[in-house]
Amino acid sequence: MMSFREDKLLATNVPMRIVSLISKINEYKGKQVLYNQQAPEVLNTLKNVAIIQSTRASNSLEGITIKDTRLIDIMQNKVQPANRSEGEIAGYRDVLATIHSSYDAIPVKPSILLQFHRDLYRFISLEGGSWKNSDNAIEEVYPDGSKFVRFNPVSSFATPGAIEELCKFYNQYSNSGEIDSLMLISATILDFLCIHPFCDGNGRMARLLTLLLLYKEGYEVGRFISLEQIIEESKDAYYDTLYQSSQNWHEGKHDLLIWSEYLLGIILAAYKELMDRVGKVSRARGNKAMRVEETIDHFVSNFSINDIRRRCPDISPSTINRVLAKLRDANKIEVLGIGRGAKWKKNY
Incomplete structure (x- = not known):
């Protein structure tokens, strides 16, 4: 919510390099209907692939991995999860499917975030669906075992109010149109990660929330191309930009644009990949x-x-x-x- 207080985002002077990213993304957004009309079978293939890639990549970023054969079986509901890693994969699969199928009927509010978190952990013993009950820190562990605190999130006591405020800010500006929707999404996700509202699963929840907000603002690329996989392939930049943009966040003096430029670059890369794949898969005719x-x-x-x-x-x-x-x-x-x-x- 610190990206919104005192009209911080509203008053931000967006540089031309970011304006250019927004313009390019919106050009691709305008072609979505054309893709749906000209290559529905191709898009269906891409959709099925993207769901698997997104689930694998988002969990892999958190160190959760399973064998490819088991991943496919779990994604296709052929087997039940046999351990915690498989359970977390299955939970992400289900929340992802909910967003893909029902995004237009899903409001952005705290109870929905709690529901997503509950479903994320439905297959394992860890209880999901509640805010963190103790303060947490975002730490980096070095090979020698020493730790570096990258960021101290909002306290557990202040978390419910912070999430409530963040959702209100998002809905207010989404409805008014005063702020570009892509900048609005990037600010919302940064604030969510700085609040770090859960004991576990914050990264995955942030990526699921990114997909939901893109859908709600009319950007459907996440249905066909895995944003999570592109993030995983650039994970050093992902963590670096988050670190840089989170500094001085509590005081409202942080630089949102570093993170925004990274996230917009991910979205643009996804649209470029979509255009490339539609052409290639169309020529291959599904072969x-x-x-x-x-x-x-x-x-x-x-x-x-x-x-x-x-x-x-x-x-x-x-x-x-x-x-x-x-x-x-x-x-x-x-x-x-x-x-x-x-x-x-x-x-x-």
Whole structure:
């Protein structure tokens, strides 16, 4: 809420480089209807892939990982979670599905955030759905075991009121249109992370809230492209910009624009990827082998089979291996090692 008090965001002088990002994103936003009309089957494929990628990446950022085969089975509701990591994956899956299917009927208010958090932890013993009951700190742990406090969030006592105030500010400016919607979203997410309202799961909740707010402001790219995966691929910048923009937040003297520029860059990258994938998948006409080839062609450095699987989670390992063998026999790629983690190199 410190990004909104005393009209801080309203009075912010947005530099041209950020205005340019906003303009480019809005250009892509205007093409969404065209994509839906021209390539509905392609978008359906991308949607299914994005759900898996988003769930994997957002949890991976928090150190929650499971085998790809189990991930697919859990995402498709073929198996029940067998441990805490799988339970957290399943919880994220369900909240993500709720947002995708019902975003227009979901109000932005504290009780909804509590409901999302409850559902996030539905499959594990940790009790979700309540604000933190003790103060927390955002810490970085160094290899030698020492710790560095990156930020001290709002106290547990002040958290309910802070979230209530933040939701009111978001709804006020969303309804009035006084503030650009993308700047409004970035400020809301930064404040949410600075409040850090839960004992656990704040990062995942922030990314789910980002998706919800983008939907509510008319930006549908998160349905087809995983914002979480793009964030994971730039996680150093993610944490660095959060750190920089959170300094002096409690005093209302923080620099919101550092974080805003990063988040807008993520959204623009997602729209560019959507346009690229719509074109490529349309040409491939859903052919999975061709999609694997297109994915390999997109790599700018050496890659592994797991890199391909992360980008094509709906494609079977046998299909991926078949494409790799074909390209290897054609001398287009070569393997640089042995075993599952072996890297492949393009010869073109």
